[in-house]
Amino acid sequence: MDTLTSRETGPGPGALGPAVRSAGVAARDSYGRLLALLAASTSDLAGAEDALADAFERALRTWPSQGVPSHPDAWLLTVARNRLRDQWKSAQVRRAVPLDAGCDALAHVDDIDVDAIPDRRLELMLVCAHPAIERAVRTPLMLNTVLGFTAEQVGRAFSVPPSTMATRLVRAKKRIKVAGIPFRVPDRADLPARMTSVLEAVYGAHVIDWATGPQARQLPSEALHLAEVLATLVPADPEVRGLAALIELSAARAPARVDASGRFVPLADQDPSLWDPDLISRAHEHLRAAHARGQLGRFQLEAAIQAVHCARGRDGTTDWPALLTLHRILHSVAPSLGSSAALAAVTAEVDGPVAGLATLDALLAEAGPSARLFQPAKATRAHLLDRLGRQQEAVAAYDSAISLTQDPAERQYLEHCRERARRR
Amino acid sequence: MRYALLMHYREPGEGEISEEAITEAQEAFGAYGRALESAGVLLSADVLQPSAATTTVTCRDGGLRVQDGPFAETKEALAGIFMLEVPDLDAAIGWAEKCPGAQWGVLEVRPTATAFVDGAWTR
Numbered sequence: 268m269d270t271l272t273s274r275e276t277g278p279g280p281g282a283l284g285p286a287v288r289s290a291g292v293a294a295r296d297s298y299g300r301l302l303a304l305l306a307a308s309t310s311d312l313a314g315a316e317d318a319l320a321d322a323f324e325r326a327l328r329t330w331p332s333q334g335v336p337s338h339p340d341a342w343l344l345t346v347a348r349n350r351l352r353d354q355w356k357s358a359q360v361r362r363a364v365p366l367d368a369g370c371d372a373l374a375h376v377d378d379i380d381v382d383a384i385p386d387r388r389l390e391l392m393l394v395c396a397h398p399a400i401e402r403a404v405r406t407p408l409m410l411n412t413v414l415g416f417t418a419e420q421v422g423r424a425f426s427v428p429p430s431t432m433a434t435r436l437v438r439a440k441k442r443i444k445v446a447g448i449p450f451r452v453p454d455r456a457d458l459p460a461r462m463t464s465v466l467e468a469v470y471g472a473h474v475i476d477w478a479t480g481p482q483a484r485q486l487p488s489e490a491l492h493l494a495e496v497l498a499t500l501v502p503a504d505p506e507v508r509g510l511a512a513l514i515e516l517s518a519a520r521a522p523a524r525v526d527a528s529g530r531f532v533p534l535a536d537q538d539p540s541l542w543d544p545d546l547i548s549r550a551h552e553h554l555r556a557a558h559a560r561g562q563l564g565r566f567q568l569e570a571a572i573q574a575v576h577c578a579r580g581r582d583g584t585t586d587w588p589a590l591l592t593l594h595r596i597l598h599s600v601a602p603s604l605g606s607s608a609a610l611a612a613v614t615a616e617v618d619g620p621v622a623g624l625a626t627l628d629a630l631l632a633e634a635g636p637s638a639r640l641f642q643p644a645k646a647t648r649a650h651l652l653d654r655l656g657r658q659q660e661a662v663a664a665y666d667s668a669i670s671l672t673q674d675p676a677e678r679q680y681l682e683h684c685r686e687r688a689r690r691r
Numbered sequence: 692m693r694y695a696l697l698m699h700y701r702e703p704g705e706g707e708i709s710e711e712a713i714t715e716a717q718e719a720f721g722a723y724g725r726a727l728e729s730a731g732v733l734l735s736a737d738v739l740q741p742s743a744a745t746t747t748v749t750c751r752d753g754g755l756r757v758q759d760g761p762f763a764e765t766k767e768a769l770a771g772i773f774m775l776e777v778p779d780l781d782a783a784i785g786w787a788e789k790c791p792g793a794q795w796g797v798l799e800v801r802p803t804a805t806a807f808v809d810g811a812w813t814r
Contacts, residue, residue, distance in 0.1 A: 398784075399784075446780050446802055447778075447783075449778065449779035451779070
């Protein structure tokens with residue numbers, strides 16, 4: 268991920284050398300942190316963004332000639348704060364909340380320790396996932412504000428025209444300011460529900476990853492980054508750790524998901540030596556920390572399932588009975604179309620395709636009409652019919668699965684399976 | 692920030708609600724009003740007469756037009772207005788949740804854009 272690429276207004280990195288690279292590092296590491304600090308007292312994200320963009324622009328203009336300041340973050344924060352103050356003065360708006368003292372002049376920049384200022388990114392994430400914000404815009408808003416992706420980049424990931432995405436983001440930010448959504452961690456009574464929507468919004472970034480497929484991905488590892496940021500902010504929440512582990516384990520397998528010629532490789536056929544061992548061990552750390560809290564939840568279960576799959580890299584086999592147990596618990600804790608399709612697929616591995624198909628049909632009948640457009644359910648159904656030798660039905664099921672598949676590599680794979688079924 | 696909690700619910704028909712239920716609701720609203728006041732967030736609280744008592748006034752078509760009945764006929768009618776001064780939306784939502792009207796209707800939580808206070812429109 269390179270946040271600054273989209274924000275650069277000056278010449279390319281080659282021309283400006285270390286100054287631009289420094290600005291790049293500052294942008295990547297601190298964009299969300301600085302934005303959260305700037306917006307926290309007023310809930311004015313748009314104003315904070317403008318101020319921060321000005322600060323970055325000034326950095327690109329002055330650092331090459333004057334040198335990179337010893338504390339780039341503090342420099343950016345101070346310039347942006349001064350910029351905000353100018354905005355307020357010019358708008359002649361009386362401020363209800365005083366600015367933090369001590370950042371008045373650039374001369375004091377070296378005294379500011381940004382790491383000593385509380386990190387407000389959790390508050391920012393809570394704002395993005397606030398119940399007063401439309402559900403569909405929560406994930407885009409997080410990617411845009413916490414990680415600094417542009418409306419164009421976010422729009423591409425969500426297959427929405429950039430101008431539409433920009434309008435949605437602007438509207439959401441205006442709403443945050445006008446409605447008075449606070450940058451504050453809610454009290455104990457409200458926190459669990461609010462954290463759930465934060466987790467869902469981060470998970471939303473993970474789901475678009477896979478839906479668009481690794482080739483079409485325009486925002487590499489954005490969900491990973493969001494989840495890891497969240498885990499550093501709330502290390503004691505087992506579901507936060509579980510989500511980080513889940514996304515790391517999925518990301519670890521990404522290199523094996525497509526073969527050398529760009530074809531989709533299903534999990535069972537993937538070469539474990541291509542899985543990323545660092546990501547897997549980071550995920551296990553999260554899972555250990557989560558399990559130590561003794562509080563089971565949906566994301567920990569999903570991560571545990573991924574961990575069992577990843578254990579094939581170590582043991583060479585897959586523990587299907589363990590997977591079946593985990594899938595059954597997951598389906599009872601958090602029933603969804605996804606958990607239904609996965610439970611049916613695992614049932615087929617343990618008890619055979621007949622049992623798998625019966626489970627799938629029963630669960631989908633329960634889920635109602637929305638299940639008809641659910642790609643994983645169609646794909647699972649096709650594979651099971653194929654294994655049962657019911658070729659005609661399998662071909663028809665592959666047809667509908669293919670029509671619902673967005674990822675070109677996966678579509679190609681399903682087309683290949685359909686051809687094979689036809690020829691039998 | 693100033694917020695209006697706009698309480699809406701389906702207006703009950705004549706005699707639809709028992710005396711006991713009315714007394715119970717009055718007590719609940721009494722406790723709610725006292726809670727708002729003692730928290731120091733209450734600017735005003737009004738529960739309205741049914742929309743049958745409404746008169747609609749406009750001059751937008753030239754002359755004065757006075758009509759009986761509400762501006763828009765809706766299933767759920769505006770039934771009460773609570774004006775609060777609280778720090779943020781979360782606080783306003785918290786008070787809306789405690790309003791007895793939320794048990795059988797909906798509360799719209801709307802921030803004030805500008806209010807006439809001490810002789811001038813202020814933000």
